[in-house]
Amino acid sequence: MKPLISFLFLAGCAAPPLASQDAEAAAVALLSSRVFEPPDQLRPWFVEGVEPENLPLRLVVDSPAAYDFLDVQRLRMIDGRAIVTALVALDGEPHTLDVWFEHRNGAWKVAGWTHVPHPADPAKPAPSAGADLPVPLASATFRGDEAPPALALDAPSAPAEAASAPVRIGVQRPQVTGACDAAALHRHAKTLEPALERCWADARAERGGRLTFGLDLDPKGRPTGARVEETTLLVTGLGDCVEGVVRGASEWPAPADGLCTVRVAVTFTPKR
Amino acid sequence: MTPAMNAGCAPTPARVMVRTVSRLLRCWLPWALLAACSAPPPDGLGTPSAVVTAVFGERFFDAQARSAHCEPSAAQALVLPGLVDAQRYQFLQIAELRRVDATTRAGTVAFAVDGWPLSIGVELRRQGDAWRLTAVDPPATQRRWLELVGALPRAPSARPWEGGLAGRDAVGRPTAAVLVVAFKDEVAVDGRPVAPGGLEAAVAEALAVRRRLAADAHATYRPHVALALAADAPASRQTGLAEAARRAGAEAVSLVARGAGGGPALLALARRTEAATADARDRVVRLQFAPDGVDLALDDRTRRVAFAGGTVDAAGIAAALQALTQGTPAPAGAVVAADGTTRHGEVIALLDACRAAAPHLALLAEASP
Numbered sequence: 294m295k296p297l298i299s300f301l302f303l304a305g306c307a308a309p310p311l312a313s314q315d316a317e318a319a320a321v322a323l324l325s326s327r328v329f330e331p332p333d334q335l336r337p338w339f340v341e342g343v344e345p346e347n348l349p350l351r352l353v354v355d356s357p358a359a360y361d362f363l364d365v366q367r368l369r370m371i372d373g374r375a376i377v378t379a380l381v382a383l384d385g386e387p388h389t390l391d392v393w394f395e396h397r398n399g400a401w402k403v404a405g406w407t408h409v410p411h412p413a414d415p416a417k418p419a420p421s422a423g424a425d426l427p428v429p430l431a432s433a434t435f436r437g438d439e440a441p442p443a444l445a446l447d448a449p450s451a452p453a454e455a456a457s458a459p460v461r462i463g464v465q466r467p468q469v470t471g472a473c474d475a476a477a478l479h480r481h482a483k484t485l486e487p488a489l490e491r492c493w494a495d496a497r498a499e500r501g502g503r504l505t506f507g508l509d510l511d512p513k514g515r516p517t518g519a520r521v522e523e524t525t526l527l528v529t530g531l532g533d534c535v536e537g538v539v540r541g542a543s544e545w546p547a548p549a550d551g552l553c554t555v556r557v558a559v560t561f562t563p564k565r
Numbered sequence: 566m567t568p569a570m571n572a573g574c575a576p577t578p579a580r581v582m583v584r585t586v587s588r589l590l591r592c593w594l595p596w597a598l599l600a601a602c603s604a605p606p607p608d609g610l611g612t613p614s615a616v617v618t619a620v621f622g623e624r625f626f627d628a629q630a631r632s633a634h635c636e637p638s639a640a641q642a643l644v645l646p647g648l649v650d651a652q653r654y655q656f657l658q659i660a661e662l663r664r665v666d667a668t669t670r671a672g673t674v675a676f677a678v679d680g681w682p683l684s685i686g687v688e689l690r691r692q693g694d695a696w697r698l699t700a701v702d703p704p705a706t707q708r709r710w711l712e713l714v715g716a717l718p719r720a721p722s723a724r725p726w727e728g729g730l731a732g733r734d735a736v737g738r739p740t741a742a743v744l745v746v747a748f749k750d751e752v753a754v755d756g757r758p759v760a761p762g763g764l765e766a767a768v769a770e771a772l773a774v775r776r777r778l779a780a781d782a783h784a785t786y787r788p789h790v791a792l793a794l795a796a797d798a799p800a801s802r803q804t805g806l807a808e809a810a811r812r813a814g815a816e817a818v819s820l821v822a823r824g825a826g827g828g829p830a831l832l833a834l835a836r837r838t839e840a841a842t843a844d845a846r847d848r849v850v851r852l853q854f855a856p857d858g859v860d861l862a863l864d865d866r867t868r869r870v871a872f873a874g875g876t877v878d879a880a881g882i883a884a885a886l887q888a889l890t891q892g893t894p895a896p897a898g899a900v901v902a903a904d905g906t907t908r909h910g911e912v913i914a915l916l917d918a919c920r921a922a923a924p925h926l927a928l929l930a931e932a933s934p
Binding site: 367 | 611612613614615618658659660661662663664665666667671672732736737738739740741742743750755757761762771774775778779781782783784785786787789816817818819833834835836837838839840841845846847849897898900905927929
């Protein structure tokens with residue numbers, strides 16, 4: 294009786310039933326000690342049609358001694374599949390390789406893999422994969438994404454010069470009070486030039502001039518106050534329009550610490 | 566054997582019991598051993614994924630069961646079970662668990678509330694042979710996700726969408742559209758917060774990942790960004806984000822809304838192109854908010870639709886569209902102009918009313934000139 298018990302004990306411990314494990318445990322069990330078993334023994338660990346002898350880990354090292362499973366680098370579940378990024382040593386060098394598992398007949402089984410292991414640094418935390426995923430699983434992501442309809446709205450006139458706004462905008466470097474990055478604010482203010490051009494055109498201004506606006510930013514970079522502080526352009530509507538543009542411009546660079554007040558001078562030079 | 570001889574061996578109750586136990590042991594010991602060595606650790610938490618499933622799965626609303634796998638600080642920080650009920654919550658899957666070091670994993674767990682795929686950040690650490698949940702996203706973050714789901718604008722005519730607010734669909738697949746969520750002070754791209762000023766770079770990077778994937782998979786791909794904002798957000802924020810998305814390379818921009826059943830839906834915006842000549846310009850209905858209603862204009866005709874109870878009157882918009890287009894070729898699109906006081910929800914309501922009344926119309930929302 295004792296030999297029989299011992300045999301059953303060994304047999305049971307040597308072949309953990311896949312059904313009792315989660316995907317990660319199945320991956321660790323397979324990749325840590327079974328990769329180089331004969332294909333016939335490995336076949337129950339693979340879905341039908343996926344051949345164990347083609348597992349890249351069996352092909353890229355000369356002998357089992359040159360392979361070592363280190364850890365699971367990343368686990369993701371996509372469409373019912375468990376995508377395991379295995380951290381392994383190949384000839385002593387750490388690499389990662391994606392192997393994915395599917396739940397078939399109550400067990401997690403290997404359903405595919407990426408063919409090329411990538412060098413890795415086990416000392417560094419694994420970065421988030423974001424939207425990246427193994428290429429064989431990627432095509433479904435893009436299925437059914439429709440092209441947007443187009444609307445042709447602008448009617449450019451023949452000469453390119455005439456099509457542009459009849460005024461040249463010059464945004465001067467801001468004067469700042471508080472913990473603001475003047476250069477970053479300057480870059481952001483320059484993105485408002487097209488809107489400022491429209492303000493000048495809509496106000497039917499004819500002469501050039503200078504307008505200085507003030508802007509208060511909260512710690513998040515949101516305008517809490519915007520006003521025209523001085524202007525040489527006494528044209529109805531222009532000041533209101535500029536204030537609206539400045540107040541409506543989202544995401545000004547946030548002050549490094551606390552509040553910030555900005556003064557920006559803008560010059561309007563008619564193109565003639 | 567005589568009865569006398571047999572009497573000494575007569576089975577006493579104690580002997581019967583010993584024999585029964587012995588037989589049972591002989592029969593069942595191998596199986597018991599087999600089960601013992603093949604089963605997961607006694608607490609079933611030998612892997613991080615087992616812990617995540619135990620905490621966020623079927624027994625999510627059982628505080629005692631949850632806390633068995635959580636550090637006290639994590640159990641306290643996990644406020645989500647108190648914010649939703651079992652009818653609204655659904656555990657989806659492990660979105661990602663990453664190795665930080667040999668004893669630490671970090672990542673995100675996907676779940677759905679009211680059919681909206683969401684995610685929560687988690688951290689797990691190994692203690693001996695078992696893993697435990699040691700941290701989750703702060704309570705404010707958990708509340709914010711739920712708040713946003715309730716605050717999204719409604720658009721019953723919008724196309725149902727598989728995506729959610731974390732850049733993935735319900736089965737964990739990244740959505741074709743890069744998802745930009747702007748809620749209160751936070752902006753996130755594909756579920757990851759973005760630092761102020763970093764939006765365009767983050768969107769460009771997310772588009773680049775999809776472009777490469779699509780190329781490798783030989784799939785057709787159009788750079789697409791979906792914008793999710795609360796209904797009460799300024800419309801200028803939406804138009805600003807749309808412009809930023811286009812500068813980052815997006816060809817298509819869509820607006821995330823609650824569809825007919827309250828689930829995820831997309832309103833696709835048209836791509837604005839420049840007409841080669843004035844004659845090539847598409848005829849569009851222009852919609853502009855007025856103090857007490859909405860002005861619709863097509864060619865030289867206009868109609869005003871008064872607000873119904875302070876909100877957009879969808880039936881009135883439909884009637885005005887019909888009146889404007891009667892006897893003329895069908896317009897190609899509808900363009901909503903949003904000024905500084907317009908709310909995102911109002912723009913969506915107008916777009917939705919146009920889509921419901923005339924499904925062929927290409928829709929566009931722009932900042933008021």
